[in-house]
Amino acid sequence: MIRYVRAPDHIAACDLGPATVILDYRSGRVHTLIGAAARWWTELSGTGDMSRPTALPPRAARTLSSHLLSTGALEDSSSKRPWAPPLKGRPWEPSWGVHEVRFALSEIPSAPVRWTLIGIGALVATLAVQRAGAKTASMARLTALVGAVNRRRRIPASPGEVLDAVHAVRRVALASPFRVACLEESVAAVIILAMLGKNARWCHGVAADPIRLHAWVETPDGDAAAEPPSTRRYTRTRVIPETKEPVTA
Structure with a gap:
């Protein structure tokens, strides 16, 4: 049969x-x-x-x-x-196990006070949505949140605004008692921009050697905001809002 x-x-x-x-x-x-x-x-x-x-x-x-x-x-x-x-995916290139590793604590990123204050609410909202239900549906809730806030704002954020949003979240995350990694950080950055009437492209992707996942926010010209060069190794597997451009970062 x-x-x-x-x-x-x-x-x-x-x-x-x-x-x-x-x-x-x-x-x-x-x-x-x-x-x-x-x-x-x-x-x-x-x-x-x-x-x-x-x-x-x-x-x-x-x-x-x-x-x-x-x-x-x-x-x-x-x-x-x-x-x-x-x-x-992007062509596999052996890294020999070598990647960018912080040798010391990074400097606290600079961001406008207003953006940092908004970032507190954005990060709280992100963590609340992530935890407000079954763990097996947490990713769905976060991607739905990104889609919802981006649909309401049609004015693209400038590269400087995207950078300020990411830096604001990173400042707030330093004082968070909860885990804040790239996923939570990128979602909160999109929320900050939405609260200021702007939108930005949220990306999630995968890279090899070793296989790893990453989430980030892109500027209107397609650059990953406040990200190391290694982010270019990732292939975008989910982009919000969707784009017809090539999926490689």
């Missing part, structure tokens, strides 16, 4: 060469497929037909598909519904 499956809209996949990374933008869960399993996902995306031969032996294919169905990376479909193949 033919069984069809599909990847839900909240799933994104990126081919990094040695591995294909599947990201769940509802739960934040990440799956990494290598070798035949990665080829299996790409082949399956073209048909959605579980009965067709693939790169994996039938038993292995059933085991992997069962796992992905149980975690929400795949769902049953009543008909053939192919989905987009994995995004082509």
Whole structure:
């Protein structure tokens, strides 16, 4: 009997060469497929037909598909519904384990007092939304929040305004008793800009060696605001608002 499956809209996949990374933008869960399993996902995306031969032996294919169905990376479909193949990630380059590492405490970033005060509310709102419900849906709540505030503001923020927003959040985060990493920081920065009547592009992506995720905010000219050069290694897998430009950062 033919069984069809599909990847839900909240799933994104990126081919990094040695591995294909599947990201769940509802739960934040990440799956990494290598070798035949990665080829299996790409082949399956073209048909959605579980009965067709693939790169994996039938038993292995059933085991992997069962796992992905149980975690929400795949769902049953009543008909053939192919989905987009994995995004082509930036060329894999060995880093030999060397990345930018802070040797000492960074200077406290400078930001206008008004922006910093607004940043307090923005960060509180971000953390509240992140924690206001099931942990398995925290990523969905945050991306929905970014989409909602960006839709209400159509005036693009200037590069300087985006930079001020990121710096304001980082100043506030220094006094936060809660974990504030790139995800929370970038969402709060977008909220600051929205509260000031502006919008900016929120990005989330993946890079290889080692496989890692990152979130950041871009200026209108496409530069990652207050980010190190290594951010260019990331392939954007989710952008809000959506863009038709190439997904590589």
